[in-house]
Amino acid sequence: MAGLLETVDSRTQLAGKNRLELLLFRFADKQRYGINVFKVREILKCPPLSHLPGSHPVVRGVANVRGKSISILDLARATGLQALENLEQAYVIITEYNGRTQGFLVSAVEHIVNLNWERIHPPPGASGRHNYLTAVTNVNGALVEIIDVEKVLNEVSPVAEQLSEATLDAALRQQASCFKVLIVDDSCVARRQVSRCLQAIGVQVLACNDGGQALGMLNTMLAEGKQPPKELLMMICDIEMPEMDGYTLTAQVRANAQLASLHIVLHTSLSGAFNEAMVKKVGADQFLAKFRPDELAGLVTARIRQFALDTPLGEASQPCSNI
Structure with a gap:
């Protein structure tokens, strides 16, 4: 064997x-x-x-x-x-x-x-x-x-889903409510875990079951005249999914000039060393192992603070207007 x-x-x-x-x-x-x-x-x-x-x-x-x-x-x-x-x-x-x-x-x-x-x-x-x-x-x-x-x-053996008190900042929660995060995962348990974590921070949550569904949502936003990289704080994406995996979804997003700047986090239960190399290969921004709520919260809150720097001058002062 x-x-x-x-x-x-x-x-x-x-x-x-x-x-x-x-x-x-x-x-x-x-x-x-x-x-x-x-x-x-x-x-x-x-x-x-x-x-x-x-x-x-x-x-x-x-x-x-x-x-x-x-x-x-x-x-x-x-x-x-x-x-x-x-x-x-x-x-x-x-x-x-x-x-x-x-x-x-x-x-x-x-x-x-x-x-x-x-x-x-x-x-x-x-x-x-x-x-x-x-x-x-x-x-x-x-x-x-x-x-x-x-x-x-x-x-x-349930994993702890609650955030530590240190990650729940009242002022940041108010700011977080202006932002949307797209979750892409075929596991209902994983979607629930990530959603609860993000809702505790205060961000709005959109969810898709696989990469094809997520790409369809992003293309629909484009067809409606929206700009996903400005409307979404980030996309948190599993790797193993039916129809289209997270690596392929990332590559498809990066290949589209209107989507290419979307911040992408690959969030997976696969072991880390190999995936960290793959993150660079397909062009994702970050890799995060499942499921570590405080690390996920820290990543999201850091991105909220960074968003103003990533957004063109004149747009960063009023992020809620982009959501």
């Missing part, structure tokens, strides 16, 4: 080309699921698990992996399916999300597929608000479901 990931490093050239690679896996049934290869650190047969008293029911135990204790989550049970039973035959996918390492218990790991993000679609509307899917695709005539892992992790 280690050989399955031997060439992951060579695949980094896919980023920025609206492409991704999915590792396909199964639970006890025949349904296929997928996870972005860049989230995967290792795949191994399920090691011995030590029970952790008082842990969440989804956490099947703790494993010692290369000298590090890692929580092992039953991803099937987390999404409302039957818990896996035959652990001796199961596999664990070691992943990194938002700077945290954990293992996902699965029945079988298949292979890696190379896809265009245009082939990745939002889940059907009839699936309801409480499903655990962030996207679906089709591989060789079979449906592949992509689980909203951020939602699962937030239910098992």
